[in-house]
Amino acid sequence: MTDQFASPELLRIVALTLEVSGAALLIATLAGVPVGALVGLLHFPGRRLVTLALYTGMGLPPVVVGLFVYLLLSRSGPAGGLGWLFTPAAMVAAQAIIAFPLVAGLTMSAVSGVERTVYQQVVALGASSWQTGWTVLREARIGVTAAIVAAFGAIISEVGAVMMVGGNIEGQTRVLTTAIVLHTRQGEFAMASALGLTLISLAFVANALLLRLQGGVRDR
Numbered sequence: 001m002t003d004q005f006a007s008p009e010l011l012r013i014v015a016l017t018l019e020v021s022g023a024a025l026l027i028a029t030l031a032g033v034p035v036g037a038l039v040g041l042l043h044f045p046g047r048r049l050v051t052l053a054l055y056t057g058m059g060l061p062p063v064v065v066g067l068f069v070y071l072l073l074s075r076s077g078p079a080g081g082l083g084w085l086f087t088p089a090a091m092v093a094a095q096a097i098i099a100f101p102l103v104a105g106l107t108m109s110a111v112s113g114v115e116r117t118v119y120q121q122v123v124a125l126g127a128s129s130w131q132t133g134w135t136v137l138r139e140a141r142i143g144v145t146a147a148i149v150a151a152f153g154a155i156i157s158e159v160g161a162v163m164m165v166g167g168n169i170e171g172q173t174r175v176l177t178t179a180i181v182l183h184t185r186q187g188e189f190a191m192a193s194a195l196g197l198t199l200i201s202l203a204f205v206a207n208a209l210l211l212r213l214q215g216g217v218r219d220r
Contacts, residue, residue, distance in 0.1 A: 010191075014198060017175040020088050021156045024095030028103045029148055036107025036147070037137050054108060057101025062094075066161030069094045073165065088173060090165040098158060099151035106150060110143020111136055152206050157199065176202075 039050055071077050073085040073093075084090045114136050122132045137144065159177035166173035168182060176199045183192040 007191075007194075010194060010198065012171065013174055013176055013179050013195065014202075016088065016173075017156065017177075018202075020091045020162070020175060021095060021152065023092045024099055024155055025148065025152050027092070027096040028099035028151055032100045032103030032147070032151075033107050033137075033144060036104040036144075037111050037133055039104070040108040040111030040140075041133055041136060051108065054101050054105040058105045060098070060101065061160075062098055062158045063160040063164065065094055065097050066164035069097065069161065069165045085165060086167040086169060086173060088166070091162045091173060091175070094161040094165050095155040095158065098161065099155050102151040102154055103147050106147030107140070107144050110140035110147065113143065114139045149206050149209070153203055156202060156206075 036054075039047065039054070069090060070085065072079050073082065073090055074080055082089075084093070118136060118139055122135045157177060159181060162173075162175060163178050163181070166175070166178070168174050168178040174182070176195050180192050180195045180199070183189070183195065
């Protein structure tokens, strides 16, 4: 199985996996962190409904997202003219939709958990709304980091949606999870195992990064 780790196929699959999941995570982070912070900080009519929608989205089945994106990007769909179906762009769209409520919902919880005195002290010092939000967000950075890593773990291990909209095309849309399914069905267990270990290693690195950003775990 050692030879499988150096195979050109595995390297291409890993590169595409990181490209797709990285792009989706970036989009979800840029959109989800501000939305989560605003919902966590502000009180407005419909806030409960928005919160419920975010929590519901956190548990949304990926295959449902895949179906929605497929219908959206199909020839008869409203965005069919983009020609994204069965391309990495469609996979990025699906994964970004899956990751967004996770980033936004967990960021909202982290911001809501910041002590009210922090908010009051910043306001008392004459900070603007933007400065106040940024300060509270920095106080909640551990929770925000956890939100981003949780979203990364969810999308890099997802198989249903990316297979529906990407098609698992060799050299074009085949990522780690879909490749594992394919090689397992074909009885190529050495390659499937190498892909699985690679996926676990990427998840391990992501969690190690989280611990590093959080300052590590203190020994008792």
